[in-house]
Amino acid sequence: MFTGIVQGIATVEEITTAPGLNTFVIRLPDDKVGGVTIGASVAINGTCLTVTRQDGNALYFDAMQETLRLTTLGRLEPGDEINFERAARIGDEIGGHLLSGHIHTTATIVEILRPENNVTLWFEVPDEWTRYIFPKGYIAINGASLTIGEVQGNRFNVHLIPETLRATTFGKATEGDEVNIEIDSQTQTIVDTLARMGYDQPPMSP
Template identity: 85%
Template structure:
């Protein structure tokens, strides 16, 4: 499990493709790999991956075809930066909301607004996922636990303070970028349960 509090930014050193998977070599800040072990779980842009090898502060991860299909990890190339979070431990503060690291879909940044002292990002998601997106609800974007602002059709926004921009790759976000989305599990459970009881939420018109 993860908390959605991004612990830092890491950089992609290498990506190698083999039949059925890709191996990612990602370099972390030196102080963020202390105590890491082979088999440990780390969220990379929100996707839970397993450490398969370590060389100093470079960690190796294998991403299977299903992971590459559902997430943006297949688009990574050397030099790209990613958000990371190591798996939560019992007793850790839950500053965001509980995440599984299982990505549901990808969204595209369609607009970036820069009012004074913050940034507003607008995202567009596939229509079928809008049923789980509510104003003021939780969502994880590239592994960061965020609060949804406005929702219009299959678009929604989030408001980011300077500290979030500094600590994550959102500080370099551009229109057209794809991001990983993990829907809040409690929201999904409630919506699906109500749908089974006949109280389905209509999909917003586009």
């Protein structure tokens, strides 16, 4: 499990491509690899991957074809920067909301607004996922736990403070960038439960 509090920015150093599998070498800051073991879970742009090898502060991860298809990881290139979070431990403070590291879909940044001292990012998601997106609800974007601002059709925005921009890759985001989306699990459970009970149906005309 993860908390959605991004622990820093890491750099993709190398990618080895094989049929149905990509191996990523990702270099973390020196002070963020203490206690890492083979088999440990790390969220890479919100995607839970397993450490298969360690060489100093460079960690190796394998991503299967399904992971590459469902997330943005298949479009990473050497030199790209990513958000990372090591798995939460019992007793850790949950500053965001609980995440599984299982990506539901991707979204595209369609507009960036820069009012004084903050940034607003607008995202567009596939229509079938809009049922889980509500103003003031939780969402994880590239592994960062964020609060949804406004929702307009299949678009929504988030408002980012300077600290979030500093600690994540959002500080360098550009329009057209694709991001990984994990829907809040409690929201998804409630919406799906109501749908099974028939409460998502439009009212019948008199």
